[in-house]
């Protein structure tokens with residue numbers, strides 16, 4: 001099939017590349033000329049494991065190309081994916097301006113029949129809104145289109161495998177023929193498909209992300225109680241996760257969720273609920289616990305350092321999660337900005353995210369590796385659980401440090417092992433680091 005993917009970000013590029021890999025003819029469009037120029041030269045504007053290789057393969061095969069010209073891309077395609085950003089607006093709802101601007105362009109350039117697929121995460125009712133916007137700008141009144149909602153569930157860091165082997169594909173449309181066309185598009189993936197109406201598909205995306213965020217905040221609240229009573233949250237979570245009704249994933253206690261999706265999607269669902277007279281107070285609590293985790297982590301640091309000013313802080317990991325360079329809503333940003341503002345010197349190593357992090361964290365010093373980050377440090381912070389941090393030369397690491405203190409926001413090390421190396425090791429919700437008296441997730 002001939003496909004246009006509008007927006008070449010963390011969703012648009014994997015979508016375009018994987019659809020080309022399935023044999024389709026794909027043109028990816030972005031309004032950012034530098035981004036498109038990079039992509040044309042085979043350079044990646046984002047880091048995502050395995051994506052570059054697949055992109056180059058499909059460009060070479062002549063199935064994948066890039067342009068800034070939305071008009072010609074629309075004209076040459078039978079299916080148009082909208083995969084532009086929907087950041088948080090000031091009122092908490094999703095900012096639909098990028099999506100609606102694409103919809104207007106589709107209207108202006110509409111010829112023949114097109115299936116327009118919303119892959120961006122958009123509030124319930126947006127499919128109809130996009131349809132109205134296309135019609136408002138439609139020049140060729142003979143042309144026609146159908147709207148499909150096909151929310152994206154890929155995880156940054158494993159976007160290629162998530163796109164090629166999805167656990168489910170949601171296809172929402174009020175038109176059976178359009179839904180069937182999208183079913184055919186995804187047929188080679190052999191994934192479970194759920195066909196719904198437009199609004200239900202849009203709701204599935206928000207309900208899924210909000211549920212996952214709830215799981216994380218729940219285990220963090222339990223972690224804080226574990227810390228107070230001397231239980232180990234990692235074992236508690238393992239014990240819970242063995243129950244198939246609960247499942248083992250998304251039960252890692254620590255600094256809480258971040259990234260470009262969960263924070264804004266939780267906020268947007270709260271706002272949608274409010275606008276419709278429903279109080280989703282459970283999600284307000286999810287947000288509150290999430291913010292509290294960072295404050296708790298900072299209080300652990302302050303307790304260890306005493307006076308923060310002049311202290312040297314080593315940092316392992318900046319990205320909001322491993323295997324990505326995405327720094328959007330990364331907990332490292334407020335934590336390090338606060339410590340640096342209090343006079344600390346912070347030196348950080350991240351395998352991929354330092355460049356984008358340095359524009360968000362003023363005064364952050366770059367380390368070439370974990371040992372350089374640890375040099376002369378009064379404390380070493382673990383902020384992202386990159387695999388390469390799991391097996392370090394801990395003797396060397398300790399020798400480099402001014403004081404052998406590790407505060408681990410991701411619970412990646414074994415407590416006994418760290419203590420055998422002689423570290424003062426503090427983590428989240430595990431024995432050995434009692435929660436400061438008087439502070440709980442409920443405070």
Ligand SMILES: NC(=O)c1ccc[n+]([C@@H]2O[C@H](COP(=O)([O-])OP(=O)(O)OC[C@H]3O[C@@H](n4cnc5c(N)ncnc54)[C@H](O)[C@@H]3O)[C@@H](O)[C@H]2O)c1
Nearest residue numbers: 007008009010011030031032083084085086098120121152
């Ligand atoms: N990042 C994720 O892991 C993820 C997962 C699932 C769903 N989503 C959703 O997918 C959508 C895209 O997210 P993302 O992370 O890829 O965003 P992004 O910010 O990385 O990329 C969006 C791209 O769209 C381009 N763009 C904006 N307006 C445009 C226009 N009018 N014409 C052409 N290009 C335009 C921007 O230049 C940018 O390159 C969002 O709604 C997000 O919530 C994201």
